[in-house]
Amino acid sequence: MKLRHFIAIIGFLTTTLVYCQDKQITLQDIWSGSFRTEGMQALHSMKNGKQYSVLNFDRQSRTSTIDIYDYKTLEKVKTLVSSADIAEIQGFFDYSFSEDESKIILTTNSKPVFRRSTLGEYYVYDIALKKVTKVSDDLVQEPTLSPDATKVAYGYQNNLYVKDLSSGNVEQITNDGEKNKIINGITDWVYEEEFSFVRAFDWNADSNKIAFIRFDESEVPEFSMDVFGSDLYQTQQVFKYPKAGEANSKVSLHLYDLNANKTKILKVDKAYNDFYIPRIKWTKDANVLSAQYMNRHQNELDLWMINTKDMTSDLVLAEKDKAYVDVTFNLTFLKDNSFIWTSEKDGYNHIYHYDNNGKLINQITKGDWEVTNYYGFNEKEKTIYYQSVENGSINRDVYSIKLNGKNKKRLTKTDGTNSASFSADFTYFINTHSSATSPPEYTLNSSKSGNVVKSIKDNDRLSKKVADYVTSKKEFSTINVNGNELNMWMIKPADFDENKEYPLFMYQYSGPGSQQVANRWNSANDYWYQMLAQQGYIVACVDGRGTGFKGADFKKVTQNELGKYEVEDQIAAAKKLGALPYIDETRMGIWGWSYGGFMSSNALFKGNDVFKMAIAVAPVTSWRFYDTIYTERYMTTPQENPSGYDENSPINHVDKLKGDFLLIHGSGDDNVHLQNTMRMVEALIQTDKQFEWMIYPDKNHGIYGGNTRLHLYKKMTNFINKTLGDKLEKNDKKEEVSSKIKG
Numbered sequence: 001m002k003l004r005h006f007i008a009i010i011g012f013l014t015t016t017l018v019y020c021q022d023k024q025i026t027l028q029d030i031w032s033g034s035f036r037t038e039g040m041q042a043l044h045s046m047k048n049g050k051q052y053s054v055l056n057f058d059r060q061s062r063t064s065t066i067d068i069y070d071y072k073t074l075e076k077v078k079t080l081v082s083s084a085d086i087a088e089i090q091g092f093f094d095y096s097f098s099e100d101e102s103k104i105i106l107t108t109n110s111k112p113v114f115r116r117s118t119l120g121e122y123y124v125y126d127i128a129l130k131k132v133t134k135v136s137d138d139l140v141q142e143p144t145l146s147p148d149a150t151k152v153a154y155g156y157q158n159n160l161y162v163k164d165l166s167s168g169n170v171e172q173i174t175n176d177g178e179k180n181k182i183i184n185g186i187t188d189w190v191y192e193e194e195f196s197f198v199r200a201f202d203w204n205a206d207s208n209k210i211a212f213i214r215f216d217e218s219e220v221p222e223f224s225m226d227v228f229g230s231d232l233y234q235t236q237q238v239f240k241y242p243k244a245g246e247a248n249s250k251v252s253l254h255l256y257d258l259n260a261n262k263t264k265i266l267k268v269d270k271a272y273n274d275f276y277i278p279r280i281k282w283t284k285d286a287n288v289l290s291a292q293y294m295n296r297h298q299n300e301l302d303l304w305m306i307n308t309k310d311m312t313s314d315l316v317l318a319e320k321d322k323a324y325v326d327v328t329f330n331l332t333f334l335k336d337n338s339f340i341w342t343s344e345k346d347g348y349n350h351i352y353h354y355d356n357n358g359k360l361i362n363q364i365t366k367g368d369w370e371v372t373n374y375y376g377f378n379e380k381e382k383t384i385y386y387q388s389v390e391n392g393s394i395n396r397d398v399y400s401i402k403l404n405g406k407n408k409k410r411l412t413k414t415d416g417t418n419s420a421s422f423s424a425d426f427t428y429f430i431n432t433h434s435s436a437t438s439p440p441e442y443t444l445n446s447s448k449s450g451n452v453v454k455s456i457k458d459n460d461r462l463s464k465k466v467a468d469y470v471t472s473k474k475e476f477s478t479i480n481v482n483g484n485e486l487n488m489w490m491i492k493p494a495d496f497d498e499n500k501e502y503p504l505f506m507y508q509y510s511g512p513g514s515q516q517v518a519n520r521w522n523s524a525n526d527y528w529y530q531m532l533a534q535q536g537y538i539v540a541c542v543d544g545r546g547t548g549f550k551g552a553d554f555k556k557v558t559q560n561e562l563g564k565y566e567v568e569d570q571i572a573a574a575k576k577l578g579a580l581p582y583i584d585e586t587r588m589g590i591w592g593w594s595y596g597g598f599m600s601s602n603a604l605f606k607g608n609d610v611f612k613m614a615i616a617v618a619p620v621t622s623w624r625f626y627d628t629i630y631t632e633r634y635m636t637t638p639q640e641n642p643s644g645y646d647e648n649s650p651i652n653h654v655d656k657l658k659g660d661f662l663l664i665h666g667s668g669d670d671n672v673h674l675q676n677t678m679r680m681v682e683a684l685i686q687t688d689k690q691f692e693w694m695i696y697p698d699k700n701h702g703i704y705g706g707n708t709r710l711h712l713y714k715k716m717t718n719f720i721n722k723t724l725g726d727k728l729e730k731n732d733k734k735e736e737v738s739s740k741i742k743g
Helices: 002-018 027-031 189-194 460-467 524-534 552-556 565-578 595-606 628-635 642-647 675-686 708-724 726-742
Strands: 051-058 063-070 076-082 094-097 103-112 118-126 131-134 141-145 151-156 159-164 170-172 182-184 201-203 209-216 222-227 235-240 250-257 262-266 275-282 288-295 300-307 312-320 339-343 350-354 360-363 371-378 383-388 397-402 417-422 428-434 441-446 452-457 474-481 484-491 502-507 538-543 583-593 613-617 660-666 692-696
Touching: 027 524, 027 708, 051 094, 076 103, 103 141, 118 141, 141 201, 151 201, 159 209, 189 628, 201 275, 209 275, 250 275, 339 371, 350 371, 371 417, 383 417, 397 417, 428 452, 474 565, 484 524, 484 565, 502 524, 502 565, 502 708, 524 538, 524 708, 538 565, 565 583, 565 595, 583 595, 583 708, 595 613, 595 660, 613 708, 660 675, 660 708, 675 692, 692 708, 708 726
Parallel strands: 502 538, 502 583, 583 613, 613 660, 660 692
Antiparallel strands: 051 063, 063 076, 094 103, 103 118, 118 131, 141 151, 151 159, 159 170, 182 209, 201 209, 209 250, 222 235, 250 262, 275 288, 288 300, 300 312, 339 350, 350 360, 371 383, 383 397, 417 428, 428 441, 441 452, 474 484, 484 538
């Protein structure tokens, strides 16, 4: 064994000499942006269906422009807006059109609040008059133009305001907003994080009514974080955060009538107790609002149509599931007020068509595969466009299908990840394609045939740049674990020798409905894995039970026991990989971030005879510490399911630790609180377990900013080399001695 390993190292060094002209990937390369891809920023299809707009930025002149391009020729038609022509602003970095495209909201300055929310400085640009109007002198949230573009509504200090753009008059339409008590029209922390939206208000089609959700978070427990900053005394961030089993915001639905200057509460004809309103959306009828109501367990979702004229309500759809119902953004109203809806009710996520009363017209897509995105409906051609995994769960393709479920057509031709942005009249779509071997390419495609009309933008320069480095193929396969064929990728050293033994480093996330094994271009982490492969590691990733795009049963098997089956699969997969002749089963490690950190901790503790080391970044260490909406969706409450919470939380298994453990967290993490790591650390100390840990001051769940990411990945790389790379180091030293003797 030792002799074979020594010979393999000689072979490794010999091969390395052959590749000496090829570049080695460094952490500085990765985190300096050397491998950044080029894209199309803020792409918007113009209503005429013939043109699209893109945000461009000239670095030399520091000028922002919104440029209009012709779909057919891809030639630039004109510059619609240039910051150089607007004296009031220096530049802008985002924009949004009014529905009639007569005005544009320009974002000139913003600062983050939480993951999706920002406070910003905004201007409304009048295209015809070529002048700007500042929305507010204050930093506001979610400015939204009315459909007729005469007004803009926005949130400020937990209240809603409407500004008349011709008169400049501002009307405050709510008055009870108060920090950590009442929020009007903007979501609270947990809605923003788990239901993925911030703007909780919506204009009707006639621009004379605004529906909004009001959040009463008075009874939600507060969480506080020290902000250390650079001053002599730290400050504190205090916000409402409902942990599993604790009180949520009490939500209510309201209507502001601009003509009457009055606000009414909107009610539905059903008594709900402890519920959510995860979506509101006006129908094509300016008097009818749709609202989705969901019970706290999230296994019942009701779609209501509320007539705001006569104040009546109709329950048109009621979804139920033994586990949970996913909330989506796919509700689409057609001209006749029938609607498109997506559901997993047949075991896979598919598209359904209902009439305006909620009667099923037909199930449009069918099969043992998942619809992953809904793009829109072409009224003229009676055609729906969508994305799915019908061509294999690691791939994404764009399809068209008739409203009646016939004439399904695969529009994209190349395996990998395809996503589409359609022209307003559905004549064309801009396809973004990437794969593990091809960086993102943007092409103009025909929506009828799917054929490429022209290439718009590619990343050929990046391809050539990456080709200068030593890289390895990402090998996709499946591995049979616990009776299931699980998707897997593996990266081996470029000079891989099957007669040599390599340490194995596994990555996973494993959260419900997630996917890490996908045929798409490199993320920053992929370059890190390539760097580790350069150093002599095999890196692998396995998507176990509970992950997505393989049907509801596969995804929802983890219900009420998060961390049980997922951990079993990672341990079993590691054992199976460790049995391969070219993997050293005594040197196997695992890492993950967030849910992945929860998983890697559990895998090291419960699989202490399999894994030698683990890295956990920003991990949940007990589901009792995490928020209501996410946790209870999969676990119900701790009061109802105490064993599910405790038996699978790593904080309760620290006594099993045998290997090396690195624990990392940001002290300003508003999502997975530092509390998780602190409680884990205390548990490790009290069981007399040695470990390493690192706290990044004031950094949030992403742990980035300045030199932070580089420092973080250096720390993790050093830990991997220290715990898994010991034999590599010893053999490297042997080779140094050998070469000196020969010299």
